[in-house]
Amino acid sequence: MLELLQQKLQSLFKNLRGYGKLSEENISGAIREIRLTLLAADVHYQVVRDICEEVKQKALGTKVLESIRPGDLFIKIFHDALIEYLASEKQGLLSERPLRILLCGLNGSGKTTTAAKLALWCKKNKERVGLVAADLTRPAAREQLTKLASQIDVPVYVPEKEEKIEAFLSKALEQTKQDRLSVVIYDTAGRLDLDEELLKELQLAYSVVLPQEVLLVIDSATGQKGVDIVKAFLxxxxxxxxxxxxxxxDARGGAAFSVKKLTGLSVLFLGTGEKVEAFELFRAERLVDRLFGFGDIVSFVEKVEAQIKEQSLAEIEKKIRSKQFGLDDFLVQMRMLKKLGPLDQLLSYLPGFPGKGQIEIDDKKLKRIEAIVLSMTPEERKNPDIINGKRKLRIAKGSGTTVPEINEFLRRFESVRKLIKKFSSSKEGFNFPFFKN
Ligand SMILES: Nc1nc2c(ncn2[C@@H]2O[C@H](COP(=O)(O)OP(=O)(O)O)[C@@H](O)[C@H]2O)c(=O)[nH]1
Ligand SMILES: [Mg+2]
Structure with missing residues (x-):
């Protein structure tokens, strides 16, 4: 996500860091670069113009302190301006309960998937959540929602054959009340285009359900056109x-920067993958930090913490401190990571880690690694240094793998162990997030 913008910004920053002072001339040059970068990322030209103007004024009006490099200061100004453009007071959902949420959007924008993602997010936040299939146009849509609902284990309310939308929605409203749900998410039908019929159906659903939240789902790839879609729905x-x-x-990500300023509406959540877990609260600071390459430690930690129990964390931390982190622990870690979703996606939050596609744990690989570790003796797992050529041969045979594969795996383990040691003993306050409470 946002790779293009990220790459461009980072090369721009490399140049900026070299500035000896902030002069009108080099500020203009940097602003020009920023303008081109943002436009290439599909940010709306009006927004680009405003951001550039603001950064320029601030940069010109700022006195450079001796202790700060002028380039860094400029980056900071730009950083803060971007956050200002993205940030909003509203974060997450309204606190009113019971909360009715109507999801709307064009066909294929991701409404049904998002309904399930949002439901799972609510569930993780201890809500009693339910899904209502208010898409009566396609039977397949109902099935899709039902399947997703059972996957995340939340109740789903679907219409009977031929049932009219109004009657069904009234019934669903009553039923969800009886079931004492705290959050109910209504998934509606979309159209290929924004036509009268869709809007009428939406209005009808709105008038029956009277939702406190109406959330519009937009495909990030829509880019600037997203602004027009939002306006038309509004x-x-x-x-x-x-x-x-x-x-x-969407490598460009411009939509995120444009909608807030041009429509007044805030982006509340991001869908970041096909899986139901790939969903996160939208936080301007984090997005910009990630973009600037500061690494989005906070959301990384949050994600990890949501899934790994503190007890096992404390245990692992103890082991690392006493230098007993062995292959058993490594295997447990890999399994946990696997649960967290694609590893490269997760690691992209950390600064200094290789980008997409370079770190991968697929199921097949994990199975082979499991086989390797399980073919080792407890002693070998605890202390991999004793694994010599003879032992490797035995392990390869036992696990149905090869010696080069085992070498490769041990090499990886060693580098992870080193990394962990480095991070966990760092005095700079950056503890490796896995091992922090
Ligand atoms: N990569 C990715 N795919 C998504 C995301 N959200 C939805 N999709 C996919 O987009 C397609 C359309 O989604 P769907 O929920 O059926 O859209 P709807 O027609 O608006 O209900 C499906 O193939 C989803 O798997 C996302 O955040 N990332
Ligand atoms: Mg749908």
Whole structure:
């Protein structure tokens, strides 16, 4: 996500860091670079113009302190301006309960997937959540929602054959009340285009359900056109917030920067992958930090923490401190990481880690690694240094793998062990997030 913008910014920063002073001339040059970068990332030209103007004024009006490099200062100004353009007071969902949420958007924007993602997110936040299939146009849509609901284990309410939308929604409203749900998410039908019929159906659903939140799902790849879509929906229905889906797929990411300023609506969540877990609260600071290459430690830590129990964390930390982190622990870690989703996606949050595609644990690989570790004796697992050529041969035979494969795996383990040691003993306050509470 945002790879293009990220790459461009980082090369721009490399140049900026070399500045000896902030002069009008080099500020203009840097602003020009920023303008081109943002435009290439598909940010709306009006927004680009405003951001550039603001950065320029601030940069010109700022006195450079001796202790700060002028380039760094400029980057900081730009950083803060971007956050200002993205940030909003509203974060996450309204606190009112029971909360009714109507999801709307064009066909294929990701509504149904997002409904399930949002439901899972609510569930993780201890809500009693349910899904309502208010998409009566396609039976397949109902099935899709039902399947997703059972996957995340939340109740789903679907219409009977031929049932009219109004009757069904009233019934669902009553039923979800009886079931004492705290959050109910209504997935609606989309159209290929924004037509009258879709808007009428939406208005009807709105008038029956009277949702406190109307969330519009927009495909990130829509780019600037997203702004027009938001405006068109806003004319007909009181949209209360936006969800940008498929944020993983859009290298440019300009939509995120444009909508807030041009429509007044905030992006509340991001969809970051096909899986139901690939969903996160939108936080301006984090996004910009990630973009600037500072590494998004906070959301990384949050993600990891949500899934790994503190007890085992403490245990692992103890082991590392006493230098007993062995292959058993490594295997447990790999399994945990596997649960967290694609490793490269996760690691992209950390500064200094290789980019996409360079770190991968697929199921097949994990199985082979499991086989290797399981073919070792407890002693070998605890102390891999004793694994010599003879032992390797035995392990390869036992696990149905090869010696080069075992070498490769041990090499990887060694580098992880070194990394962990480095991070966990760092005095700079950066503990490796896995091992921090
Ligand atoms: N990569 C990626 N794919 C997504 C995301 N959200 C939805 N999709 C995919 O987009 C397609 C359309 O999604 P769907 O929920 O059926 O859209 P709807 O027609 O608006 O209900 C499906 O193939 C989803 O798997 C996302 O955040 N990232
Ligand atoms: Mg759908």
């Amino acid at each position: 004319e007909k229905i009181p949209v209360s917030g936006l969800i940008l889906s498929k944020f993983d797929g």
